[in-house]
Amino acid sequence: MKKYPIGFNIRTSKEPENNTPMEVCKGVIEPKKSVVQVYFPHRGMGWAYYNDSFDLKVGDFVYVEGKLEGYRGQVTEVNYSFKIKLSDYKKVIAVIDTNVKGDFYLAGSHVVSFDRNAIPFSKVLTWFKAPQNDEEYVSGNDDTNRFPLDDLSKMKISHDAADRGHDYYIENRVGFVEIDGTRGHAIVEGSENYEIEFDYIDGEISNLKCSCFCSGACKHEFAAMLQLKESLELINENYEDEYNGYFAIISKGVFMNTVMNRKVSGKISLGI
Template identity: 55%
Template structure:
């Protein structure tokens, strides 16, 4: 019998359109030029930046270019009346979308969503790292490496690296993993944030073309950790939520989920249901 037969279910015409989900889709607002002050807690400093890409509000979390590139900062003031010499200012380059609404299912060390609008990769990756600003060009090979998710021995990974990957998995360093119609993505936290991609063939349980942004030329610990997490999460889904899973799931670590869900709020109410 095949394991993980989930993925065959089709649920047309049953799209979730709850108010929560609608709220999770941030309205695209017209940008409004401003000069903003941004506080960087890791440096305990506040600096001014020019913004012409977003409609920024006090409290927004953002990334900037310049010396503090890569560090997240919080907007502490927004000024619309200004006259500045542009060459003297660095800019706001991204806003971190921290909204988190919708239905989540507990799945071991992670929480899972089956709605692609709730925790899409493009949103979650900004919780961990700034967008790439260099003009570096990335090239992928298509070597068609394949192995069975059920039998990671077929992954051709050395035992030392597998051990380290196992530790990463145990330490809950696979922060995010998702599959969208067979295309998989994962975020693993090592000495920095690594992004992984793969394909999953649910008919035969094969993983194809797994790659990692650490650019190892051999299967790395991040890849092994991600595959262990994928197995755990698919097991959880299969055993508990198979009827919810059509062709998409995304899972984030519970810690990150709690940090994002509760982070901005000092007061409020939490309702837990079973």
């Protein structure tokens, strides 16, 4: 008898904890004024920015104001000795916390954690999207699109959106998926990066929503469902004993570029 039959999530009396603090800015550390060079991989170039809010180090991932607002850059140079005209420079507005601790398991194109504190959605989201402080969001629920995860043909989605979603899945654009109890989140990399949320109860998906605000089910949602299905099968096959009502998967690419990239020490152990 399987203790936690994956795909038939039990309802837990304890609701998922949503009070994880946003660990975006290293606000507690004394800022140290600097002019930094920030490299933007999507543009293949770097530019100089003024910083008076953080103590920036080479390798830090940051968001800036100006034309490249919303794109993640990496600090490649820090200068403390400078004299600049302030109006010539845009500023660094956020530093991302990419420190993670815990055990990670390989599962196909992604790595998995069964520890709620290792790569929580609220933290990982800042690796994909600049923090938005003053935006206000409202959402509504369309509860008519419910379908079993193991039969996506029951999902109400256009052929075109499903085809493109399948391409996204094959291109490994589903960066992150988390299931905490019955609540699910995903991040899909597209022209922008999109957040997806859903419920997953007794093998059934409901209340699926994507931040692209398309009417009807979208390609991002379909890609996320395909990835979730694949990852659950791999977890079920290989790590059933580890699963305790929570897991998060992150693509190997993001894991390598964001987490491993910064580590100068730490232990990796591989096993079957």
